[in-house]
Amino acid sequence: MPRVPGTRTGRNAELGLLAFAMIIVALYGAIVEANQLGKITTTFWVPAALLSILFLGLHLVVRFTAAWADPVLIPAVALINGLGVGFLRRLDIARTISKKLPEPGVFSGIGGRQLAWTLVALILAAVLLLIVRDHKAVSRYAYTLGLVGIVLVMIPAVLPASMSEINGAKLWIKIGGFSLQPGEFAKLALVSFFAFYLVRKREVLSLASRRVLGIDFPRGRDLGPVITVWLLSLLVLVFEKDLGTALLYFGLFVVTLYVATERASWLIIGLVMFFGGVYVAYLLGASVGGPFANFYDRASIWLDPFAPQYVSNEGYQLVQSLLGLGTGGLFGTGPGAGSPGFVPEVQTDFIFAGMGEEIGLFGLSALLVVYLLIVERGLRAAILVRDSFGKLVAGGMAFTLGLQVFVILGGITGLIPLTGQTTPFLSAGGSSLMANWLLIAMLLRISDAARKPATGGPAAQAGGPKQPPAQLHGAMTEVIKP
Amino acid sequence: MNAPLRKAGVVVFVLFGLIFANLNWVQAYKADKYRTDDHNARVRVAEYNTPRGVIEADGKALAENKATDDTYKYLREYPEGDLYAPVIGYKGVNLAATGIERSENEFLSGTSDKLFADRVSSMFTGDEARGGNVVLSLKTKAQETAWKQLTNNERGAKFGSAVAIDPRTGAIQAMVSMPSYDPSPLASHDTEDAAAEYNKLNADKDKPLLNRATSETYPPGSTFKVIVSAAALRAGYKQDTEIQAGDEYIAPGSGAPIHNAEAETCPGSKISLKEALTESCNTGYARLGVDLGGQKVQDEAKAWGFEQEDLTVGDLKDGGLPVAASHTGDLTVANDQGGLAQSSIGQKDVRMTTVEGALMAATVANGGVQKRPYLVQQLLTADRRPIYTASPETLRTPVSGSIAGDLKDMMISVVENGTGKQAKISGYDVGGKTGTAQNAEGADPHGWFIGFAFNDKGEAVSAVCVMLENVSGGHASAEAARIAGLIMKAAAGGGGD
Numbered sequence: 001m002p003r004v005p006g007t008r009t010g011r012n013a014e015l016g017l018l019a020f021a022m023i024i025v026a027l028y029g030a031i032v033e034a035n036q037l038g039k040i041t042t043t044f045w046v047p048a049a050l051l052s053i054l055f056l057g058l059h060l061v062v063r064f065t066a067a068w069a070d071p072v073l074i075p076a077v078a079l080i081n082g083l084g085v086g087f088l089r090r091l092d093i094a095r096t097i098s099k100k101l102p103e104p105g106v107f108s109g110i111g112g113r114q115l116a117w118t119l120v121a122l123i124l125a126a127v128l129l130l131i132v133r134d135h136k137a138v139s140r141y142a143y144t145l146g147l148v149g150i151v152l153v154m155i156p157a158v159l160p161a162s163m164s165e166i167n168g169a170k171l172w173i174k175i176g177g178f179s180l181q182p183g184e185f186a187k188l189a190l191v192s193f194f195a196f197y198l199v200r201k202r203e204v205l206s207l208a209s210r211r212v213l214g215i216d217f218p219r220g221r222d223l224g225p226v227i228t229v230w231l232l233s234l235l236v237l238v239f240e241k242d243l244g245t246a247l248l249y250f251g252l253f254v255v256t257l258y259v260a261t262e263r264a265s266w267l268i269i270g271l272v273m274f275f276g277g278v279y280v281a282y283l284l285g286a287s288v289g290g291p292f293a294n295f296y297d298r299a300s301i302w303l304d305p306f307a308p309q310y311v312s313n314e315g316y317q318l319v320q321s322l323l324g325l326g327t328g329g330l331f332g333t334g335p336g337a338g339s340p341g342f343v344p345e346v347q348t349d350f351i352f353a354g355m356g357e358e359i360g361l362f363g364l365s366a367l368l369v370v371y372l373l374i375v376e377r378g379l380r381a382a383i384l385v386r387d388s389f390g391k392l393v394a395g396g397m398a399f400t401l402g403l404q405v406f407v408i409l410g411g412i413t414g415l416i417p418l419t420g421q422t423t424p425f426l427s428a429g430g431s432s433l434m435a436n437w438l439l440i441a442m443l444l445r446i447s448d449a450a451r452k453p454a455t456g457g458p459a460a461q462a463g464g465p466k467q468p469p470a471q472l473h474g475a476m477t478e479v480i481k482p
Numbered sequence: 483m484n485a486p487l488r489k490a491g492v493v494v495f496v497l498f499g500l501i502f503a504n505l506n507w508v509q510a511y512k513a514d515k516y517r518t519d520d521h522n523a524r525v526r527v528a529e530y531n532t533p534r535g536v537i538e539a540d541g542k543a544l545a546e547n548k549a550t551d552d553t554y555k556y557l558r559e560y561p562e563g564d565l566y567a568p569v570i571g572y573k574g575v576n577l578a579a580t581g582i583e584r585s586e587n588e589f590l591s592g593t594s595d596k597l598f599a600d601r602v603s604s605m606f607t608g609d610e611a612r613g614g615n616v617v618l619s620l621k622t623k624a625q626e627t628a629w630k631q632l633t634n635n636e637r638g639a640k641f642g643s644a645v646a647i648d649p650r651t652g653a654i655q656a657m658v659s660m661p662s663y664d665p666s667p668l669a670s671h672d673t674e675d676a677a678a679e680y681n682k683l684n685a686d687k688d689k690p691l692l693n694r695a696t697s698e699t700y701p702p703g704s705t706f707k708v709i710v711s712a713a714a715l716r717a718g719y720k721q722d723t724e725i726q727a728g729d730e731y732i733a734p735g736s737g738a739p740i741h742n743a744e745a746e747t748c749p750g751s752k753i754s755l756k757e758a759l760t761e762s763c764n765t766g767y768a769r770l771g772v773d774l775g776g777q778k779v780q781d782e783a784k785a786w787g788f789e790q791e792d793l794t795v796g797d798l799k800d801g802g803l804p805v806a807a808s809h810t811g812d813l814t815v816a817n818d819q820g821g822l823a824q825s826s827i828g829q830k831d832v833r834m835t836t837v838e839g840a841l842m843a844a845t846v847a848n849g850g851v852q853k854r855p856y857l858v859q860q861l862l863t864a865d866r867r868p869i870y871t872a873s874p875e876t877l878r879t880p881v882s883g884s885i886a887g888d889l890k891d892m893m894i895s896v897v898e899n900g901t902g903k904q905a906k907i908s909g910y911d912v913g914g915k916t917g918t919a920q921n922a923e924g925a926d927p928h929g930w931f932i933g934f935a936f937n938d939k940g941e942a943v944s945a946v947c948v949m950l951e952n953v954s955g956g957h958a959s960a961e962a963a964r965i966a967g968l969i970m971k972a973a974a975g976g977g978g979d
Contacts, residue, residue: 260483326516326522
């Protein structure tokens with residue numbers, strides 16, 4: 001294809017950025033070894049090289065199946081994914097040092113397992129890109145996906161605690177030594193279903209009945225779906241003992257609803273309902289206890305983790321997280337030079353705190369910017385894509401990713417009550433990695449559709465992405481045919 | 483739909499901004515507080531990264547370190563076990579430190595300002611920064627003798643304490659408390675083990691964690707007669723001034739008669755002051771106290787160190803083990819001559835620590851000058867360069883040299899001819915005063931001995947106080963006197979046992 005300004009696929013840029021990301025990951029590994037072992041081994045580059053091969057594989061798949069996909073997504077995610085593997089390997093090295101064992105192999109320990117999970121996750125992402133050549137095809141299975149999503153959400157709630165509870169949150173399916181977080185996959189299925197449902201219903205839901213303070217409020221009888229999802233998320237809050245997941249599902253629904261209807265009133269209704277529900281749950285936890293007690297405890301710990309009754313017990317995790325972050329300060333102790341071992345669950349929920357001690361405020365801020373970049377790139381794909389379903393799926397997924405990062409990072413830094421969420425692409429664990437890479441694959445697919453010139457030549461498409469909203473409106477209704 | 487999507491983007495931006503602001507709060511504003519928070523285990527790990535200084539006496543290590551493989555690189559060990567525990571205390575990972583380990587913590591851990599120059603130089607030389615060493619004034623022979631004799635006392639007393647002081651300097655030669663404990667398990671790096679051990683010791687009804695020499699007070703019994711004697715000498719009495727004695731004394735306005743310990747003690751109506759002390763004449767001293775008046779007795783006790791609330795024994799600059807105040811109670815209550823009579827023989831509300839007992843004897847031996855007691859002889863840098871050497875201080879001078887001389891003569895008479903004969907040791911002139919103190923209804927009395935020893939050159943080499951709780955079999959003070967003699971002999975370098 002001849003090079004015409006504005007028509008670059010961005011694949012070469014992607015390759016360059018990917019190489020840059022992998023160099024950072026390799027450097028991180030080298031610094032970790034220097035700090036922990038007092039020397040840099042001759043094999044420090046091996047994990048970064050293996051990751052490079054994996055990401056290169058995905059890059060090739062994208063090159064051939066989604067050539068116009070956003071070139072920033074893969075390098076940004078690869079950077080976080082790679083640093084995650086590096087940090088987990090750093091924990092493995094600390095463990096072998098304390099047990100006087102030789103340096104762990106590349107494939108051993110949680111770092112090695114994360115590397116293997118990355119392989120699996122990338123294969124899944126590639127398969128999704130290969131099978132789903134057009135994101136609109138997903139809408140054909142919307143009802144199935146909706147059902148699957150709800151079932152996945154509910155499974156941990158109905159399972160006995162011994163099979164579903166880890167650290168007080170019932171979010172798991174534990175079979176033998178293997179555990180799975182179905183909620184990670186559920187959010188993908190639910191976004192797809194919401195998008196489909198709202199594209200069909202958006203006109204009804206946009207109908208306003210009353211205008212209060214300049215905001216149009218919907219008709220009472222149209223509140224059904226939002227109430228249903230609200231109840232569902234409160235059930236999650238109470239029975240899965242997890243505010244974060246509840247906030248995630250509800251936030252996801254309200255935002256897609258808002259995007260679909262362009263009615264800010266939905267946002268206001270949603271926020272009031274959610275925080276009202278949370279506050280009532282808090283009050284019920286304080287007075288009635290029972291299923292609400294767990295949430296009340298978490299909120300109390302959040303309000304004062306250093307209180308004498310919490311500091312060494314229920315508040316221990318949060319306190320150690322804050323102390324680790326504080327110890328790191330502005331610049332951190334340097335990769336490998338901190339003591340993340342004092343933070344409980346540092347390989348999963350608290351990985352950001354563990355890294356924060358070593359890379360400091362500056363390093364964490366950089367990571368935060370990379371996350372923000374991923375989310376904003378996802379939203380950009382939503383803005384650029386022409387069909388409503390694609391807009392809602394991409395917007396919903398990108399927003400969910402951002403919300404999840406907010407919920408877990410807010411939790412471990414004491415901004416909001418702590419809940420058991422994984423940090424996307426960073427935490428150890430296959431479910432999170434697979435689900436989030438699938439999410440990225442979906443964003444790649446949609447961004448490919450958004451940026452791809454239509455059937456005509458490049459010149460005709462040069463202004464495509466910059467089309468005014470009015471024209472996009474016209475394109476919306478053509479899309480969904482279940 | 484693009485406008486709401488853009489707004490969603492703004493929402494995410496704001497949410498991330500909140501995280502960023504909060505990270506600033508945690509990692510910048512609160513960083514120092516979190517970095518040094520008590521719950522931050524990193525603080526402790528850093529503390530254990532450098533070897534803590536050694537606590538030693540007579541060249542023997544009493545608290546030292548063993549390199550380990552775990553998170554905390556050095557394990558604190560106490561090779562002498564419970565022998566020195568009441569003095570040294572312990573330094574645990576999570577437990578609050580006690581004893582010298584607490585009072586000299588900054589120096590031992592190397593964070594003291596006194597070691598600043600060494601920290602700077604170790605930065606340049608690349609040598610490992612290390613804590614400073616503490617050299618105690620204790621004489622290991624005296625300490626070992628005191629512990630051995632106390633724990634093997636011939637009357638089966640379970641509780642007691644002993645303190646020996648060099649009267650000329652205030653250097654503490656021995657300080658033991660029975661029962662004691664082994665501090666090593668409390669320093670275990672397994673914090674749960676250490677906490678369990680602490681809880682066990684703390685709940686023990688025998689209170690092994692208590693330093694009975696410094697923090698407990700007991701009725702001093704007849705040892706208090708030294709104070710009353712001093713008050714009498716100050717009031718113009720002489721050694722041979724005759725005071726009124728007899729089998730029984732009933733203070734004016736009081737129904738309870740005071741008797742002597744034995745029928746043969748001062749039965750006659752008159753006895754010299756010296757004889758009264760030698761035989762420990764209760765009736766004579768009770769009447770003497772009443773005759774002198776409560777105020778004089780009370781002032782005398784205060785002049786010797788009673789009522790001092792803030793005395794510490796450690797190094798002379800920075801504090802150390804707190805010593806509980808000894809008390810006389812209020813002796814000036816009108817119309818309570820009976821109470822004053824009881825107090826004058828060291829009963830009723832009079833309470834004394836073992837340290838104060840030893841200080842009294844030391845003051846007499848040192849010509850009326852009371853030296854401030856101390857435990858830390860020297861502070862050394864890791865390469866054994868002295869940073870501090872104790873230079874003796876006078877704490878107070880309660881009496882003139884002549885009164886002190888009279889008291890010395892009288893107390894020597896106690897050991898030569900009176901109730902303190904068991905304290906005699908060959909080659910030394912020993913003086914002292916016994917005490918048998920009633921404490922609780924039906925309980926065996928406490929046995930006391932306070933005394934001093936002069937060598938053949940006339941130097942006051944040691945002053946001691948031995949206290950045994952609830953001694954059975956009568957003559958409670960005799961066993962204390964015997965042990966006191968042996969401790970002084972060991973402290974003076976004349977061999978133990």
